[in-house]
Amino acid sequence: MTQQPFTRPGAIDLSALKRPAAPPPSGGAGGPAATSAGGSAYALNVTEENFQATIEASMTAPVLLAFYSRTRMPESGQLADNLATLSAEFEGKFLAGLVDIDAVPAIAQAMQIPSVPLVVAVLDGRPAPLLQDAVPIDELRTALTQVMQQLATQGVTARHQPLAAGPVEDGEGVEEPGFDPRYAAAQDALGDGDIDRAVAEYQKLVTANPADAEAAAGLAMAKILQRTQGVDLNAAREAAAANPDDVDAQTLVADLDLLGGHVDDAFNRLVDLVRRSGGDERNKAREHLVGLFAAVGNEDPRVLKGRQNLASALF
Helix, strand or coil: CCCCCCCCCCCCCHHHCCCCCCCCCCCHHHCCCCCECCCCCCEEECCCCCHHHHHHHHHCCCEEEEEEECCCEHHHHHHHHHHHHHHHHCCCCCEEEEEECCCCHHHHHHCCCCCCCEEEEEECCEEEEEECCCCCHHHHHHHHHHHHHHHHHCCCCCCCCCCCCCCCCCCCCCCCCCCCHHHHHHHHHHHHCCHHHHHHHHHHHHHHCCCCHHHHHHHHHHHHHHHCCCCCHHHHHHHHHHCCCCHHHHHHHHHHHHHCCCHHHHHHHHHHHHHHCCHHHHHHHHHHHHHHHHHHCCCCHHHHHHHHHHHHHHC
16 A cells, blocks of 8 residues: 555545545445444444455545554544544444554554554545544544535545444445435536536425435535636635625635635635625625535534624624
8 A cells, every 4th residue: 555645634635535436346345344343333443354345445435544542642542432433423424444553553554654643534445644633523523524525526425334233244344335316416417527417406406305405515515616617716815805895706715715625714704794794795695605504514513603603793
């Protein structure tokens, strides 16, 4: 496995992670033979025996490897536990692989892990650093929500099947990811880079079922991608700086900030715009901000905070 430069804390650059061309076959070598770990059906203790199969599982959906040592750094063990807990909340959007470097030092040596804690994201068999700090579970949840949302915009939307609840035989484990055929057309469009078609397909789903939160989030994100196609980032920022009260200029930069992972910056920009504007301009900025909330997800802590700030700005 090629060594990765584990030098930068925080979120990984997801631009290098592409949607896998096709999932591996169900069962067989396509899934790690292991019992679930941490009380989650989407977490497992990684061993030398199941390591390769765990990496291969990343051909269908992301695998997050948490390297830890409870003896050398107890906080790293807590991070691994938190990742296992959150894997259940995310219901298969990622598989959590817990790597005790004291129990399996060969794996840490093979991947040239410099220190713990370290969480490595693996997609399509390729690793990239995700986190190098033992952050609290709420911050970890927020970071993972952002990562999964970014991957969704690239068409990475498959899920892992739950691991067996008890001991399993070799050759069993992660199966072909669950897939909701309702979203196939929209996801295929995203995978093909056809944003206009993705917007149209998501709109059909929302029109048919306005209560479909996943379709609504997909539509909101696809519209952001649509609005920012071909936009020059530097020119957009210069226009916004020169015209602080221009709603179109400010909302465009907010879109770009959100796509770049600067979610709080995007929200704060529009909250401030709502606070200092009025009439139709104020309503336009408010509606745009609500659309960004939908794209990130209403349960995200940043959205909850953003809604509170918006209410304060309005009233």
